[in-house]
Each structure stands twice: as structure tokens, then as C-alpha cells.
Amino acid sequence: MATPMLRWCCPGRRWIFAGIGGGSRHGRGVPTGSTSSGKKGQSSVAQQPLITAQKPRKGEREWAAVVGLEIHAQIASNSKLFSGSQVDFAAPPNSLVSFFDASLPGTLPVLNRRCVEAAVMTGLALDCHINRKSLFDRKHYFYADLPAGYQITQQRLPIAVNGSLAYSVCVGKRWSQMVTRTVGVKQIQLEQDSGKSLHDNLRSQTLIDLNRAGVGLLEVVLEPDMSCGEEAAAAVRELQLILQALGTSQANMAEGQLRVDANISVHHPGEPLGVRTEVKNLNSARFLAKAIDYEIQRQISELENGGKILNETRSFDYKLGCTVPMRDKEGKQDYRFMPEPNLPPLLLYDSGSLPTGADPQQVIDIDQLRERLPELPRVTREKLVRQYGMLPEHSFALLNEVGLLEFFQNVIKETRAEPKKVTSWVLNTFLGFLKQQNLAVSESPVTPSALAELLDLLDRKAISSSAAKQAQCVKTRKNSILIKGGLPPHLQPHLTVSGGRKVPGTQRTLTNKHPEG
């Protein structure tokens, strides 16, 4: 091959930097083309040599990448973590700010019960050990959108530690080859969000909106058990689904409710870990994997060229598709942590240790919360596989789209068709149709009942599958399905439009490319 190719094999957690010209050709950029093609080209990595008929050059060895994540999720609560002002995404600037949020002297933090429950529930869902006693600290730094000059967080003794998060990645070419991986959850802590700073270019000034200041955040720290962007993205996606299922956070990355920072380093397997860099500003699900992979490649290129990796903070530039250093001449930041003097330790109880005669409003029972935990995505998927005999990847697809699972279950309820058929129809034809029309499930002109009806017809072989597909695709006003084409007479009177209204007297025919009796 004339062009140097970058390949790696994620499942084996090995990164191979192999090229005809060695490292020098790649310079600073990453040939993003090879990124995707490299991955898709790998089927079973272990057996296939990466570059056929080419021996690895002298000095080229395998690289392993290590990725750890810090995820900040905004807690879905009515009011903020330490004050009674409202939590809302869109509101007039500085209208959701209390005196405490503005850090006026004489104000004190008062902990929100709902935020503590959210943290405990998330900890339980991630199999963490819940610390019966946790402490609050101040993390000091100066910035215009942090009026107090410090952030209240839980650095010394967070609320939950030592959990794990199971996620699935697809290995190989097909979506069907999925493996489950686990990443350790180092800790979960409660902390305050900061305000928003907006830069006014015209007048060269910075505008501050404190609506977001003081909103409760869950910081989930994932151990560096991941080895590439795809694994990191899959882990974040699973965490997103868990948080949404629990109701503890809406975890919408686009609205800034879920923010991810990545710690990335590379090393040769068997050797000590390399210097790590921190990549911030990863606020888009789409670019998360790309950014991490870019940084891994950058580090590999740098080291292959004899350079060194600095322990720095970098930011991902979406437009350029690369990470850029944030100026950090001073090395590590010193946050001068100190205990928060205004908050006593947070004590949690379980059914065995509940103090007698205590006000239930003032006491949090971990066991009670555990009982009330909603069904986790992992369990939902297992149930789907068991109940309907679908493949695991189908269960993933059903949970991956908002509202799709509910739609599917409603169709199942009303149709006589086989679950497998329903699954296939919903995931392929229906979802494909929605994607093509750029619609969300909630905006679908086809209702579950209509689809159920259609599938019934299909089941009875009254219509052909191609006709049914066409029927689904033709939409009219008022959510009704207009079915065109030839229809056997004995079925005409039974045909109803979605919504149950029969339109009498209208000749309805079904286009039938394959005439059936």
C-alpha cells in the first residue's frame, strides 16, 4: 500500500502504529479517514495480521492507551443544591439566583434532600459502597462566574465509592458482535455548578449569568479502565441511560446537563503508565470518541517522533477536529481544599441503623431508596431478550431511541403478530422511516395501534410486506393512514384508519405489486 495507514484493534486494547514511512508522515494531523476505515476493516483481530506481507519495522511496538473519565451530570431537581432557587435551563438571565447563589455575605448553604437521594440512588445503581458519613469541602479558585471564589464539593470523603459500570461495545464489523465490558467507578460526589460566562465580542467584555450557579451536580469518576474513544463513548452512553432511567438526571449533553472530561495516556504494554493529559470541553456525544481517539493518536505520534507528553490540560476544538493545549504555564492547579465550615458531616442510615423517633424528612434510609430503585436499562434489556427472544443488539437498539421501547410494547400489546416480526418491523422499517423523515418517535404519524393493525394484516397475509411498507410510508393529515392499492373485497369494510374512525364509502385499495389471492 502506498499510503501509510493507522490501525488499531480496540478489543484487544492494543494500538498499533504502523506505517510505511514510520511516524514522520503524520505530523500533527490525524488522517481521520483512516480512523473509521481502520475500525470497520477489522473483523477478528487476533487472527488477521494488520498489514499483510509487511514485517513491522524496527522499533515499532504496540501501544496501549489508557482512558479515564470524569463525568458531571446535572441533578434533576426543582431547586439548587444549597439554596431554594429554581433549576431551569432557559430563563431570563440572573432571575433564578438567590442571595446565597450570588454569594452575598451572611448567606449559608442548606442541603437539598432530593440531591442527596439522587446521589445515593445513582451510587446504588452503579453498585457503589455508600459512605454512611460523607463530608463537604471547599475548592478554591478565582473566576468571574464563581462569585464565592470557591466551589463546595466532596473531595475528602465522597458520598459513594468503588462501584462499577457495565457497558457494551461492538467488536468486529457487525453490530451483532457485542461484548460487555466493565469500568470501575472510583467515586460519586455532590458538588455545585458554576454560573455561565458569555463573551461579548463587540464590547470586549465578559457577561455573567448566575442562573446555573449552585445547581447540584453529580460527579462520577470512572477509573482508567478504558482503552479507546469507542469504549469511553459506550460507557458514557450507558451512564446516560442509567441516569435517565433513575430520573436523577436528564443527562442531555446538548443542554449541558452531562459534561465529560477525559484523562488520556499511552504506554507500551508491560511498561509503566505514560504521562497523562486531560481533555476538557467534551460536550457532544458525537465528538467524544473522536476527540479521545485523536488525543491517543497525537500522543502516539509525539512519542514515536521522540517527543514528550506534557502533563497538561487540552481542549477539543470541534471545528478543527483536534485537541489544542490550554495555556497552563504554572503546572498543576492548587485548589487549597479545606473542609466546608458551615456544613456538618452528611450522615446516611439504613433500616438497621435508623435512629428511633427521628423525623423522616430529616433522615435518609438507604435501604428504602434501594427498594424504590426503578428498573435499570441492563435489566430491561435482559427481560426483552428473555420475553421476546430477540437478539441482545435489538434490545440495545430499542433502548437507544427515546420512546421507542414504549412504542414497541404498545404495538406488541395490540397485535397478533409474532414478537420477532414486530421487533424486526419496528427496528428496521419503522425506525428507518423515522430517520429518513428526521422525526422523533413522539412525532411519528404512525401510532402503535396503526402499526399493530398493519402487522395483523400482514400476519393474515392479507397484504404483502412491500405493500405494508408502502402503506406505512404514506402519511396524510390527522394521523390517518391512507392505504392505496388493491384490497380484497372481504377486507374492505374491516379496514379502519388509525384512531379507530371508519371512513365509510371510500374506496380503499392497496397497491399490490405481488398480487395475492
Place this chain on the structure above:
Amino acid sequence: MWARAVWLGLRASAGGRRGFPSKAAHQGSRRVTAELIEHLERLALVDFGSQEAVARLEKAIAFADRLRAVDTDGVEPMESVLEDRCLYLRSDNVVEGNCAEELLQNSHRVVEEYFVAPPGPASCLMEEVLGTENMREEATSFIYVKSHQDLGSLLHQSLLLNPEGPQNHKF
């Protein structure tokens, strides 16, 4: 904790907490270097304008150092004087906010309903870190605002350790 930063250099001589560390061993490592002063000034936004100020700082540290004479082996550190109190849990109701007008009155400059960040390096910095608000923590290393605090006296007052009483030295 700024004191901890200074004591980094004292680790060698202060291995254990027992006994009174010898004066000789302490003397050399107690020096507060110029880089450290710069670092502290950036972190805490205070102004060590002169050598006198630095000398006073060194004396204050040496005085507080005597705490190390106490044997604290096996004793749990007290994190908060409130450790026996109950942490009150508030119900998740919206009871505050909607006082933008009042709050904005506190600000020197206001644009529509936004606070305008105080002028200085912080604002200039924002120009360079355009649109990426997550860079805030790194940006603080460049904030260098001079404030005229009488650090030494404040230290004495808060530590309540100075037997001579608070001094009114100007830095």
C-alpha cells in the same frame, strides 16, 4: 491550604509528629522562596509587596509551626466544630430567586440583565479562551490582581497566637 504548600520543603525534617524539631534543622528549610510568594499571590490574590512582608510571613509560619509539637498519633482529626450537629435537609421546593433587579444593583457594571465581569486579566483572558467556559480553572493562574490586604495582621488575628497582639504594620 497555603501553609501546606510552604511546608512541602519541611517534609524531610518533619517526618514524625513527635517531639520538638530542632531549630537548626528547621532554619534552612523555613525560607520562603520568591516562586512561592508569586504562587501564593496568584492563588490568594494578596500582595506581598516587600521583603518585610515576606519576613513577617516567615515569622508567622514559624509561630504556627509550634503546633507540630503536639503529639497527635492515633487521634482523629476534627474536620468541623459542627461534627456533632445534624445536617439539616431541605425539601426540594422553589422558594427563592426572582430578584434579578436587586442583585444587579450590587454590580458596578451591568449589561441588560447580565453582570459584567470586573475588568482586568480575567476579562482579557476570556478573549483568548473564546467560547470555552470550561477553561476557567486553568485561567486562574493568570489572574493577578493586586489587593492591599494587611495579611500579617489578619493572620495574627485569625490564629490568635501572637502574644504581642495584632500589629499594625504596613506592607
